[in-house]
Amino acid sequence: MEYVLLGSSNLRASVIAFGAWQIGDTSFWGKSDEKEVKEVIDYAIDIGVNLFDTAEMYGSGESETQLGRMIAxxxxxxxxxxxxxxxxxxTKELLIRSCEESLKRLNTDYIDLYQIHWPPKDVSFEEIIPIMKKLQEQGKIRFIGISNFGIQNMQEWIEKGGTMVSxxxxxxxxxxxxxYEIIPFCRDxxxxxxxxxxxxxxxxxxxxSSVEEIPLLRRRTRHFSKNRPGTRHDEEGCERLTIETVQAIHALSEHLEIPIATLSLSWLKWQKGVSSIIVxxxxxxxxxSNLEALLKPLDPEVLSLLNEITYPLKRYMGKNADMWENEKNARIR
Ligand SMILES: NC(=O)c1ccc[n+]([C@@H]2O[C@H](COP(=O)([O-])OP(=O)(O)OC[C@H]3O[C@@H](n4cnc5c(N)ncnc54)[C@H](OP(=O)(O)O)[C@@H]3O)[C@@H](O)[C@H]2O)c1
Structure with missing residues (x-):
């Protein structure tokens, strides 16, 4: 396993991380087989995957509870x-309580990385930052992270005295x-x-292979038409381009005899600035199969081809890094 230091921290995170939303959030992902989940978690730890990502939001705490129960x-x-x-x-009133409840559910004394899931609309960073620092001083959290922050959000967080390792x-x-902007800012x-x-x-x-086959909850991003139930962006979407792009990646993966998931993760692994990929x-x-992405570097020619194939979609999506909301209402600023 390869590891990277997260920002200025001493957290040595595996480059492939374990996404735990799937375990516990049955309303989004359906039911998981508990035995299979325990087996994959044990295997992940044994093989050196050491970063486990969850959230209080996932299954209203159930993902944290299951993770807490399954990690020996x-x-x-x-x-x-x-x-x-x-x-x-x-808010001041709720943040400490949220952290303590997460600690209980996770069955641990400390959280290594405590992240703000989305930039809050109604709470100022001045209010949040001192509480996060207090939690850190108390040893309840080791490092502060953010999630879904754009460069304006990050600049403001830093200006107000906030720190973040990821x-x-x-x-x-x-x-x-x-x-376009977020990864270069993070690198700098x-x-x-x-x-x-x-x-x-x-x-x-x-x-x-077609939009109709995709489970309803997984086709709500700006790729899909506003007429699809559950979408919030009010845009036309680019379904045809999306499916054609997937088909072209698929064709390349078949030609290279690399499974498409492996190829997709491999491409990400070689993008500058990416620390760890949460799957x-x-x-x-x-x-x-996902860990195979680490086995050998992708040929620079294949990387360029993938960049070329996906460029029209990149151009269509533009700088708005909110996958679900239009530019005007984007929560990532
Ligand atoms: N910060 C945020 O706002 C945010 C948002 C979304 C996710 N996350 C985090 O990121 C993690 C990963 O994102 P995600 O789960 O939404 O998306 P993802 O990792 O892109 O997709 C995961 C799904 O892909 C399928 N899959 C995975 N490996 C596969 C393989 N080798 N072959 C075939 N299918 C495979 C599985 O679907 P099936 O289960 O149907 O087999 C799996 O549930 C989450 O668990 C969560 O921790 C964070």
């Missing part, structure tokens, strides 16, 4: 637990908006980049 006490010190506080719980953002071959300011949705929730794993997986088989 003797293995706790080997891993980095990253969880997130929801934006509506960032920013967690949505980034993959079908969504390259963070390349020594902020680790944790990537979420690296497989576009299965679309880049070859799970479906959601529910079986040992999926994790094993």
């Amino acid at each position: 006490k003797e293995k706790r010190s080997k891993i980095i637990i990253a969880t997130k506080v929801s934006p509506q719980n960032c 920013n967690q953002i949505g980034y993959n071959l079908l969504f390259r908006s963070p390349e 300011n020594n902020i680790g980049v944790l990537v979420y949705m690296p497989l576009m929730q299965g679309l880049l794993a070859g799970c479906w 959601g997986c529910r079986s040992k088989k999926q994790l094993e």
Whole structure:
């Protein structure tokens, strides 16, 4: 396993991390097989995957609870637990309580990386930053992270005296908006980049070949038409371009004899500024296949080809790094 230091911290995170949203949030992901989940978590730790990402929001705490239950006490010190506080719980009154409840559910005395899940709309950074620092001084959290912060958000956080070792953002071959501003800003300011949705929730794993086959909740991003139920962006979407792009990546993966999920993760692994890739997986088989992305570097020619294939989609999506909201209402600023 390869490891990277997250920003200025001494957190040595594996370059492939374990996304734990899938475990516990049955309303989004359906039911998982508990035995299979335990097996994949044990396997992940044994093979050196040490960063586990969850959030109080996932399954209303159930993801944290299951993770807390499944990580054996003797293995706790080997891993980095990253969880997130929801934006509506960032007030003075609620933030400390949220952190303490996460600690209880995770069955641990400390959270290694405590992240603000989305920039809160109604709570100022002046209010949040001192509380995060207090939690850190008390040893309840080791490091502060942010998630879904754009450069304006990051600049403001820094100006108000905030620190962060990482920013967690949505980034993959079908969504390259963070390349315009967020990743360069993070690189310049020594902020680790944790990537979420690296497989576009299965679309880049070859799970479906038409929009209709994609589960409803996984087709709400700006790629899909505003007429799809559950979308919030009010845009036309670019369904045809999205499917054509997936088909072209698929064709390349077949030509190279590399599974499309492996190719997609490999491409991310070689993007400058990316620290760790958080992949959601529910079986040992999926994790094993995802780890293959680390085996050998991608040929620079293949990297360029993938950049070329996905460029029209990158251009369509533009700089707005909010995958679900239009430019005007974007929560990532
Ligand atoms: N900060 C944020 O706002 C935010 C937002 C989203 C996610 N996250 C975090 O990022 C993690 C990853 O994102 P994500 O889970 O949304 O998306 P993802 O990692 O792109 O997709 C995960 C899904 O892809 C499928 N998959 C994974 N490996 C596969 C393989 N080798 N072959 C075939 N299918 C495979 C599985 O679908 P099936 O389960 O259907 O098999 C899995 O549940 C989450 O668990 C969560 O921790 C954070």
